[in-house]
Amino acid sequence: MRAPLASLPPRAADLADRILERNPMHRGFLERAVAQLSPDEASRLERYLAFADAQGLTPDHLAECYLTVVGDALREQVFFRRHGRYRYSRFAEVAARVYDDPEFMHRYMYGLAMTVFLWPNHLAMARFFERTMPRARGGAYLEIGPGHGYYLMTAVASGAYDSVRGIDVSAASVAQTRAVIEHFCPTHAGHYQVEQRDFFDATDLPPESADAIVMGEVLEHVEQPDVFLRRIAEVARPDAFIFVTTCVNAPAIDHIFLWRSPDEVDALVRACGLEIVEALRLPYEGKSLEACAEERLTVNLAYVLRKASAAPAPERARG
Ligand SMILES: C[S@@+](CC[C@H](N)C(=O)[O-])C[C@H]1O[C@@H](n2cnc3c(N)ncnc32)[C@H](O)[C@@H]1O
Structure with missing residues (x-):
């Protein structure tokens, strides 16, 4: 061999x-x-x-x-x-x-x-996305934090959506996402837009307006991931495809929200008005999930979600 x-x-x-x-x-x-x-x-x-x-x-x-x-x-x-x-x-x-x-x-x-x-875990998440992203639904695709743009480009290249929109807080990410789409999808100009914005400020997105929402490796980059997840639940149409990835015990220069176990993330997702359709838990290379929990090693998480059929009860005010 x-x-x-x-x-x-x-x-x-x-x-x-x-x-x-x-x-x-x-x-x-x-x-x-x-x-x-x-x-x-x-x-x-x-x-x-x-x-x-x-x-x-x-x-x-x-x-x-x-x-x-x-x-x-x-x-x-x-x-x-x-x-x-x-x-x-x-x-x-x-x-x-x-x-x-x-x-x-x-x-x-x-x-x-x-x-x-x-990176095998990143490859596994990309395969999960390729396998689950609906290709026959049409409608509006929204991606938060496309970064390098590879997932967003995949959505544009699929031709499956009537409109594709990316929102990223970094000018460099916006430029890179545009460049990768222009290279791989030269005939799709006008079918997508990529904007430099903080998703926290994107309060003008209409409720129930997105048929697909993708957010790869962003939740650990924000101070209030619950706000992002609730907002996703709000912007999603009732039958929208929602794809989210994140990680626990995964130090990186720009990771600011630390989850210590996959169960914590599952619980937050559910508390924010979303249901888990399918999930991947990918342990650190060569380790089991149990060993990752004991040794506080990185676990990558990827979810296909949908909007919960019943809205969660509003949180009670403290004090
Ligand atoms: C680690 S990269 C993820 C890239 C790609 N989505 C992936 O899954 O590999 C995180 C991206 O999220 C963007 N980002 C971080 N906080 C954001 C926010 N509050 N609103 C919008 N984009 C944000 C960053 O600029 C960066 O491009």
Whole structure:
């Protein structure tokens, strides 16, 4: 059998070489990850790298983008082990360091896009999205925090929606999302819009107006995830497809809301007027969910949700 990295198409193999030149310790992880890619996924990674090339990004730069995300995760893991919490807890602290820093955000989002293929848990969530996203429903698709834009681009490319809208607080994410759609869906201009906005401020979205709502890896980035989930329940049509991913015990520079168990997230989702249709709980590589709970290791979570048939009772005021 060929070694996994040798089976990659040329751009991806070159990227893997450049990553490993800089970080030889990453070899085992990368080989195991690449072994999981189907030929179609490897060829999608190849096309993504061709897109990055068309944006003028060199293979060395892309390797550095990817290692920015790996390095950040390691650094924040050390902080988390030492202090038992994420480094930051306020949106404003993170906005200044991350979302409003175009250079960092550029590296971070290109790096994160590559993890969709090169991190098995991220790949599993992307497969879950591909499998569950309705393609015959039409209507309005809304995505909160598209970031690198790969999921939003998938929705545009599917041609399944009458309108596609993305809302992201970071100018760099908005630019990257537009670029990836323009590259992969050149004939879809006018069928989508991507706006720079904080979803907290998007109070003008009409109730029951969205047929699909997608929010990948955003809930852990906000101070009040319950407000986001309630708002999603409000904006969703009664039969809307709702896809949300998040993570527990997952330190990163911009993660400010710390969930300590998947059950906590399930409970919040339900308390916010949403029902769980299907869920994935993806433990840290090589560990069981039980070991993750004991050792406070990262678990990635992905949900297909729907609006609960009965609205939850309003919260009682304290005091
Ligand atoms: C980690 S990235 C997620 C990218 C992609 N959705 C994914 O699943 O890989 C988080 C994105 O959410 C955006 N974001 C964070 N807080 C936000 C908010 N309050 N409103 C809108 N977007 C937000 C960030 O700018 C960033 O682009």
